[in-house]
Amino acid sequence: ETGARVERLPLSRFTTLGVGGEAEVWTVGNHAQLREAMSAPYRILGGGSNLVVADEGLMERVIRLGGEFAATDLELDPQLSTPEQLITGWVGGGVPLPGLLRKLQRLGYGNLEGTVGIPAQLGGAIWMNAGTRFGEAFDGLHSLEIASPEGTRTVTPLDLPWSYRDSGIPRNHIVTRARLKLRPSTPELVQEKMDAADTARKGQPKNRTPGCAFKNPTLPGGERLGAGKLIDEARLKGSRVGNAMIAPEHANFIVNLGGASAADVHALLALIRSRVGVHLELEYELWP
Numbered sequence: 001e002t003g004a005r006v007e008r009l010p011l012s013r014f015t016t017l018g019v020g021g022e023a024e025v026w027t028v029g030n031h032a033q034l035r036e037a038m039s040a041p042y043r044i045l046g047g048g049s050n051l052v053v054a055d056e057g058l059m060e061r062v063i064r065l066g067g068e069f070a071a072t073d074l075e076l077d078p079q080l081s082t083p084e085q086l087i088t089g090w091v092g093g094g095v096p097l098p099g100l101l102r103k104l105q106r107l108g109y110g111n112l113e114g115t116v117g118i119p120a121q122l123g124g125a126i127w128m129n130a131g132t133r134f135g136e137a138f139d140g141l142h143s144l145e146i147a148s149p150e151g152t153r154t155v156t157p158l159d160l161p162w163s164y165r166d167s168g169i170p171r172n173h174i175v176t177r178a179r180l181k182l183r184p185s186t187p188e189l190v191q192e193k194m195d196a197a198d199t200a201r202k203g204q205p206k207n208r209t210p211g212c213a214f215k216n217p218t219l220p221g222g223e224r225l226g227a228g229k230l231i232d233e234a235r236l237k238g239s240r241v242g243n244a245m246i247a248p249e250h251a252n253f254i255v256n257l258g259g260a261s262a263a264d265v266h267a268l269l270a271l272i273r274s275r276v277g278v279h280l281e282l283e284y285e286l287w288p
């Protein structure tokens with residue numbers, strides 16, 4: 001009764017792409033349950049918005065954050081807050097980022113507006129310092145709690161070698177909770193900034209997808225190319241394998257038209273790599 005909830009489930013249910021075979025899913029609500037879940041090989045699942053999970057499923061346990069790791073405490077800490085900087089209580093790593101941003105907008109708290117439209121959980125967004133050219137997860141981070149089989153520690157961003165789209169947190173070290181560092185603003189101003197970041201997404205497809213397929217490559221001379229433009233120039237927009245398709249709206253997105261398999265997506269990734277003359281590095285993670 002006090003243990004983690006353990007179920008064999010298809011991971012297609014937990015990924016934005018909607019593909020992925022079965023695994024043993026451990027939903028944990030407190031540190032005792034998390035420690036038990038980490039006692040055998042595991043992976044930590046967030047919002048599933050950057051993942052292509054194999055049709056065969058996974059051997060490892062998949063840990064999902066629930067309970068106290070999915071709770072939101074936006075009460076300001078009077079010890080840590082100043083007029084310029086508002087520091088919240090602990091927000092769970094398993095809290096979905098879009099709902100959290102809506103709450104912050106209503107309260108008129110800024111700093112995380114640049115991450116609007118990213119369908120991650122807070123912990124997943126922090127783990128890879130997700131963001132846009134309007135801002136990134138670390139802009140609004142005061143401190144965080146990280147759990148691993150070696151124990152639990154609390155760190156600040158200064159303790160981490162974080163950089164562009166990278167927190168420096170080792171793989172499978174779990175961001176369980178974070179305290180947010182926010183800027184006092186007004187609901188109107190926060191909304192304005194979110195609208196600006198949102199407008200930049202207008203051309204993105206509406207179907208199920210794990211976001212951009214490839215990173216924008218840099219040529220040896222330093223020139224940066226657009227992966228979407230390269231794929232478009234190879235005339236691959238609209239190409240289809242099974243029920244997966246290269247989005248007609250934006251060539252760097254592969255979408256699930258309904259019932260696609262991971263194999264369909266892999267076939268499209270291989271097609272792109274065989275037709276684009278420049279080496280393309282994958283943006284999403286493949287599980288396993």
Ligand code: FAD
Binds near residue numbers: 048119121174212
């Ligand atoms: P998952 O996809 O579940 O996992 C990704 C990785 O994070 C895995 O290695 C996982 O183990 C790890 N992880 C997840 N949770 C935790 C945790 N609590 N602690 C430690 N590690 C964890 N990304 C951007 O940066 N900018 C964008 O503008 C953007 N736009 C997107 C738009 C769409 C429509 C989609 C589908 C994706 C987009 N992404 C974007 C990609 C994706 O949202 C980010 O990579 C995000 O950080 C993934 O977070 P997640 O919680 O979904 O993690």
